[in-house]
Amino acid sequence: MSESLLEISGLRVHFDTLDGQIEALNSVDFQVKKQQIMGLVGESGCGKSVTSLVTIGLATCEVDEGSVKYEGEELLFRDSESTTKIKKISGYIVVISILLSIFGGFWTLIDPIQGRNILLGSLTVSTVSWLVGFFFSKDSRTHEKFMRWVRGNEISMIFQEPMTALNPLYSVEKQISEVMREHDRLVEPETPTINRIGEAIFSPFSLIYRTVVAKPQSAAIFLSTAAFVMLAHSRGFTEEAQSWSLSLMLAVPILYSFSQISKVRSLFTEEMTLEERVSMETSFGSGFSMDRVDPTSGSVFSEYRHMGTVTSGYEMWLRNQNPYVRLFIHRFLVSLQGIPVALAVTIVVFLMLWMPFSALMGLVVISNLLVLPVVIWLDFLKLDPAHSRQVQEILEDVRIPNPEAVVKMYPHELSGGMRQRVMIGMMMSCEPKLLIADEPTTALDVTIQAQILKLMKDLRDEKGTSILLITHDLGVIAEMCDDVTVMYAGRVVERAPVNELFANPLHAYTRGLMACTPNIASTRKSVLPAIPGQVANPSDFVSGCRFCQRMERQGATLTRRPEMIEESPGHWVEACPICMDETKDKWE
Amino acid sequence: MTEKSLIEIKNLRKWFPIKGGFLSQAKKFVRAVDGVSLDIKRGETLGIVGESGCGKTTLGRVLMGLIPITDGSVHYSGEDIKKIPNKEVRRKMQMVFQDPGGSMNPRMSIRSIVGEPLLVNGLSDAAELTQRVAELLDSVGLKREHMTRYPHEFSGGQKQRIALARALSLDPEFILLDEPTSALDVSVQAQVLNLLGSIQKNRDLTFVFISHDLAVVRHISDRVAVMYLGKIVELADADEIYRNPRHAYTKILISAIPNPDPRNRRDRAPVEGDVPSPIDPPPGCAFGHRLQHPNWEKSITMDLSLREISPGHWVQPCPCCTEVPPEPTQIRVSSENNRKPPPWERGD
Numbered sequence: 001m002s003e004s005l006l007e008i009s010g011l012r013v014h015f016d017t018l019d020g021q022i023e024a025l026n027s028v029d030f031q032v033k034k035q036q037i038m039g040l041v042g043e044s045g046c047g048k049s050v051t052s053l054v055t056i057g058l059a060t061c062e063v064d065e066g067s068v069k070y071e072g073e074e075l076l077f078r079d080s081e082s083t084t085k086i087k088k089i090s091g092y093i094v095v096i097s098i099l100l101s102i103f104g105g106f107w108t109l110i111d112p113i114q115g116r117n118i119l120l121g122s123l124t125v126s127t128v129s130w131l132v133g134f135f136f137s138k139d140s141r142t143h144e145k146f147m148r149w150v151r152g153n154e155i156s157m158i159f160q161e162p163m164t165a166l167n168p169l170y171s172v173e174k175q176i177s178e179v180m181r182e183h184d185r186l187v188e189p190e191t192p193t194i195n196r197i198g199e200a201i202f203s204p205f206s207l208i209y210r211t212v213v214a215k216p217q218s219a220a221i222f223l224s225t226a227a228f229v230m231l232a233h234s235r236g237f238t239e240e241a242q243s244w245s246l247s248l249m250l251a252v253p254i255l256y257s258f259s260q261i262s263k264v265r266s267l268f269t270e271e272m273t274l275e276e277r278v279s280m281e282t283s284f285g286s287g288f289s290m291d292r293v294d295p296t297s298g299s300v301f302s303e304y305r306h307m308g309t310v311t312s313g314y315e316m317w318l319r320n321q322n323p324y325v326r327l328f329i330h331r332f333l334v335s336l337q338g339i340p341v342a343l344a345v346t347i348v349v350f351l352m353l354w355m356p357f358s359a360l361m362g363l364v365v366i367s368n369l370l371v372l373p374v375v376i377w378l379d380f381l382k383l384d385p386a387h388s389r390q391v392q393e394i395l396e397d398v399r400i401p402n403p404e405a406v407v408k409m410y411p412h413e414l415s416g417g418m419r420q421r422v423m424i425g426m427m428m429s430c431e432p433k434l435l436i437a438d439e440p441t442t443a444l445d446v447t448i449q450a451q452i453l454k455l456m457k458d459l460r461d462e463k464g465t466s467i468l469l470i471t472h473d474l475g476v477i478a479e480m481c482d483d484v485t486v487m488y489a490g491r492v493v494e495r496a497p498v499n500e501l502f503a504n505p506l507h508a509y510t511r512g513l514m515a516c517t518p519n520i521a522s523t524r525k526s527v528l529p530a531i532p533g534q535v536a537n538p539s540d541f542v543s544g545c546r547f548c549q550r551m552e553r554q555g556a557t558l559t560r561r562p563e564m565i566e567e568s569p570g571h572w573v574e575a576c577p578i579c580m581d582e583t584k585d586k587w588e
Numbered sequence: 589m590t591e592k593s594l595i596e597i598k599n600l601r602k603w604f605p606i607k608g609g610f611l612s613q614a615k616k617f618v619r620a621v622d623g624v625s626l627d628i629k630r631g632e633t634l635g636i637v638g639e640s641g642c643g644k645t646t647l648g649r650v651l652m653g654l655i656p657i658t659d660g661s662v663h664y665s666g667e668d669i670k671k672i673p674n675k676e677v678r679r680k681m682q683m684v685f686q687d688p689g690g691s692m693n694p695r696m697s698i699r700s701i702v703g704e705p706l707l708v709n710g711l712s713d714a715a716e717l718t719q720r721v722a723e724l725l726d727s728v729g730l731k732r733e734h735m736t737r738y739p740h741e742f743s744g745g746q747k748q749r750i751a752l753a754r755a756l757s758l759d760p761e762f763i764l765l766d767e768p769t770s771a772l773d774v775s776v777q778a779q780v781l782n783l784l785g786s787i788q789k790n791r792d793l794t795f796v797f798i799s800h801d802l803a804v805v806r807h808i809s810d811r812v813a814v815m816y817l818g819k820i821v822e823l824a825d826a827d828e829i830y831r832n833p834r835h836a837y838t839k840i841l842i843s844a845i846p847n848p849d850p851r852n853r854r855d856r857a858p859v860e861g862d863v864p865s866p867i868d869p870p871p872g873c874a875f876g877h878r879l880q881h882p883n884w885e886k887s888i889t890m891d892l893s894l895r896e897i898s899p900g901h902w903v904q905p906c907p908c909c910t911e912v913p914p915e916p917t918q919i920r921v922s923s924e925n926n927r928k929p930p931p932w933e934r935g936d
Binding site for chain 2: 043044401415416417418445446447448449450451453472473474475476477478479481498499502503512513514516517518519520522524525526527528529530531532534
């Protein structure tokens with residue numbers, strides 16, 4: 001049980017920026033034990049996310065020292081100094097010789113032989129030095145391959161915002177199966193690929209069929225237009241038909257106005273239902289709605305004047321007209337809205353008539369031939385039913401109701417909680433041993449948060465997954481974790497089992513975090529004990545106690561690095577004499 | 589109407605139509621706010637809580653007059669808000685938005701951001717402006733020299749302070765705070781909450797505080813309204829509603845707050861599923877429907893308007909979510925039945 005799965009020790013990393021090196025982490029130490037939930041808590045800018053990204057090798061920073069061991073296996077890779085130097089130099093040589101070869105290319109215009117020599121010589125030099133660099137980076141390539149295997153198979157990560165982490169263009173099914181294909185977790189397909197290619201070819205026809213069933217009115221118009229074009233081509237009256245297509249400019253708006261008949265009805269009734277009124281208001285702007293007219297004052301829509309949607313007394317006049325005149329005027333107004341559609345339809349029909357029929361058909365065939373290989377190569381084909389079932393099982397595991405329907409949905413169709421579940425499902429699909437959850441519930445409501453937390457706990461209990469839970473909510477920590485690590489400004493300031501930490505917080509920062517969270521039990525409307533200021537900018541970090549820096553204390557603690565000491569078994573704390581002293585806490 | 593109430597909301601509705609496709613007749617509506625009645629008393633803080641998608645933000649925007657009202661009315665100190673000119677409304681009611689960075693023009697300095705309302709309303713001339721802005725920044729705990737900087741140079745908490753300074757610039761009576769702390773860290777959140785408390789005390793302001801964090805709402809509010817699917821299901825004094833919640837939804841929301849004490853971990857049974865779509869809300873008590881409560885069907889024909897069960901504690905009476913005995917059964921008359929049919933249906 002107590003064996004550690006992930007062991008981070010003495011991790012120090014920095015970012016290279018234009019202003020020089022900025023230290024992000026400074027000697028971070030903690031372990032995640034098997035089948036345990038480790039909480040990592042701190043404010044933004046404390047280096048929680050950087051720690052997790054360094055662990056899975058996705059961070060864009062330079063690691064200075066320290067190690068990240070996963071089941072005894074080192075996850076960090078650093079080239080030896082000489083290798084780094086050789087790679088750097090070979091990179092420079094490649095760039096310079098390629099520039100030289102471009103120069104040589106131009107020089108051939110002046111002196112062909114000399115130019116050719118320069119060109120060939122510099123190309124040879126660049127190839128050789130590239131090969132040298134390639135040879136020396138063999139170890140790092142092997143390591144990258146190893147890391148790709150570790151990510152997903154062994155360690156996976158849930159990101160904070162499920163909306164940005166999921167691809168909006170692919171269905172849930174596609175995205176989860178992609179992860180599984182990458183890690184070779186898919187079962188044998190049921191149907192051969194050739195069948196699925198056949199399906200892809202016929203899919204436009206099935207799409208047309210579904211449209212006809214779903215929206216017969218709209219489909220009839222488009223199909224009859226297409227039929228007319230075909231007829232014109234086969235009977236050879238395309239040239240006359242081109243001039244007829246202009247009549248669509250009249251026909252489409254009229255059809256459009258008939259389609260909006262439900263709006264027309266409301267013109268005849270004194271009382272509109274709320275539905276009708278809202279739809280009137282949106283189609284004509286709120287000024288047009290009939291019941292807003294104040295017949296006594298004669299001033300129309302005074303209440304709307306400040307909203308900038310005022311129209312004239314036209315509606316008053318309209319209201320006094322004969323119902324059939326009103327109907328006509330209304331139809332006319334609605335038809336005007338159909339004009340842009342009419343224009344588009346007319347142009348398309350005109351183009352289809354103007355183009356020779358063979359060209360039209362050729363266009364369809366050629367575009368199909370061009371697209372199909374890409375579709376097959378990128379595997380845009382419909383998912384195999386066996387794989388689809390596999391994905392559904394995963395969604396069932398993360399307690400998504402009705403997974404058969406959800407697999408076909410796109411991320412925007414799902415609510416925040418569902419998206420987060422899909423994300424967790426995707427990460428759990430390869431059954432990793434360690435799950436890194438970076439603020440998984442920060443963007444969610446309390447009820448959904450409770451659901452997600454329960455789900456993660458169940459996963460731990462059922463599958464024995466260890467979890468590294470990053471959050472800034474101490475309530476979540478108290479509810480979920482076995483051990484807690486408190487980070488401040490790139491350093492671990494306190495580390496203890498959860499009961500010990502909440503019962504006996506030693507560091508001032510931990511106490512401050514606990515005190516400033518509003519609590520159901522606290523006195524209402526009281527002044528919350530807030531920690532003043534904010535986490536300092538990483539470029540201004542002092543070498544000593546950084547929490548003293550935030551509290552604007554002076555003295556020796558700012559310059560001397562406090563040591564980590566073990567106060568009681570398993571309870572480690574950064575022993576700054578001022579921050580350890582409870583009487584020195586002064587919250588605003 | 590009581591003398592004390594500053595804003596009176598009566599049966600407010602906001603429906604957003606969903607555009608059908610080309611040539612399609614079907615019209616649907618998102619019933620974001622569906623029949624809300626509220627009194628906001630002068631000088632109080634009213635907290636509005638609920639899950640996302642329950643219409644909290646829409647309610648706020650409608651009562652500020654940012655989007656037109658579909659039905660019902662909002663009265664500001666006795667006057668219909670639609671009849672008050674926009675300029676006057678804005679001088680009395682201000683708003684602080686959720687995303688402080690998104691509500692500021694990145695190309696304007698803090699001086700112009702905070703000072704713009706003053707210039708627009710002619711309350712200050714250019715010479716005096718710097719002094720006024722400095723006073724405002726001082727009142728929200730920022731320094732005078734911050735005036736020449738731009739929004740991106742500030743942290744989230746400082747930006748929220750600037751947004752508050754801008755809202756205060758016209759010396760309003762009422763400020764709507766739409767999730768002002770949900771994007772902030774806990775320690776910064778505590779700073780902002782303290783600031784809001786002290787400003788309210790000094791300036792005698794009325795706040796409406798919208799949030800999904802129940803602990804924060806409880807801390808800052810005098811009264812709390814719980815919203816679910818466009819309706820208020822419970823409204824009571826803040827202490828009362830947390831000590832003695834009557835509606836099942838309120839109970840579940842309160843039990844879902846993570847308890848920062850590892851010694852008494854509860855195995856919570858959170859409610860399943862999400863808030864249903866407000867496009868076709870279930871009839872009757874919407875939360876009873878989500879719970880699949882056996883008594884839910886009885887609530888369909890009942891009058892579910894809020895009832896006062898003890899002084900100041902209003903709750904939606906329904907057989908499924910509250911133990912409040914419902915009033916004698918009333919068949920609600922649908923507006924469809926009242927409508928006169930159009931001529932071709934009448935046959936004239």
